[in-house]
Amino acid sequence: MSFGLTEAYSTCRNFLRKIISKEFLIFLFFLFLSGSFWLILTLNETYEHEITVQLQLVNVPQNAVITSDVSDTVHAVVRDKGYTIANYLYGDHFVPIRLSFQQYADGKGHGVIPIADIQKYILQQLYNSTKLVSIKSDDIEFYYNYGERKKVPVKLLGSVNMGNTYYLAHTQFSPDSVTVFAAPKQLDSIRAAYTVRQNINGLSEPKTMKVALSKIRGAKFEPSVVTMTLFPDVLTEEVVEVPIEAINVPKDKVLRIFPPKIGVKFVIGVNQLRHMPKDEVTKALLPNGFRIYVDYKEIERSGSDHCHVYIGATPPNVRKPMPVTDEVDYLIETR
DSSP: OHHHHHHHHHHHHHHHHHHSOHHHHHHHHHHHHHHHHHHHHHHTSEEEEEEEEEEEEEOOOTTOEEOSOOOOEEEEEEEEEHHHHHHHHHSOOOOOEEEEHHHHBOSSSEEEEOHHHHHHHHHHHSOTTOEEEEESOOOEEEEEESSOEEEEEEEOOEEEEEOTTEEEEEEEEESSEEEEEOOHHHHHHOOOEEBSOEEEEEEOSOEEEEEEBOOOTTOEEESSEEEEEEEEEEEEEEEEEEEEEEESOOTTEEEEEESSEEEEEEEEEHHHHHTSOBOTTTOOBOOTTOEEEEEHHHHHHHOOSEEEOEEEEOOTTOEEEEESOSEEEEEEEEO
16 A cells, blocks of 8 residues: 555656756746737726716715716727726826815805816826726706605505406505605695606516605605505405485486496406405395486487486496496486
């Protein structure tokens, strides 16, 4: 066993001696030398490159609220030798540009930072040999107020397409209202905070998600992200017997309807159905919230032996209400 290890060690040593030979070391030297020349030549070429400079809005009064997103970076394209560009990219060369709120605020809730001012601050940080080619930005605007605010409800913007036999029974937000900061005139016009547009398909189970609020120029919502929960419900078809009401009947006339009540078919969610009023004995649905009527004036105009039935009202959450028959018989009597 010892002899085998010694032989293997000797073989490896001889192999390494062949690799690390004089010729191999010479090859490595010239490879390093050529690489160094290539790097020097490359860094001596002129390049254009994009740099990023941080922006800071400073000296904001304690009672002022910035109600818009203010860009915290600006991108500029510079041209110089490769080694200078490398210094910009890998060195700690640029310090944030500090822009004074007091200098740019107009005292009326608005401020504009000219791009020419930002260009001046960038030039101050560049080497003399560097050329500033362009700045990828326009003038920077910001809006502010001095604490004017109000609460507004959160509402869904977009569409929710349900799965077969389902409908959207309820949408819940947490929080259900947010604080909006804006200039007084704009504040008066904001009635709600809408989510960014949502397009949700095939919903058949409750779904909870974080959603951002749509931005309004010059306004700020706190919080800007809310939790939204969508509650689907299964649709079912039901029928309820509803008394027929006669309208526009002269005082000297009596309008009798046959039959005096008819069935109304409708679609509703299973959970909503559980809360509809029912007869304590028969458990049949009560017509609370439903209104069915016939119009005496229409009967006079038409002269028909039958009168048309109309749906005047239905309870909340009832869908597709339809009387089981469109016409009923009638009899007019004089008092």
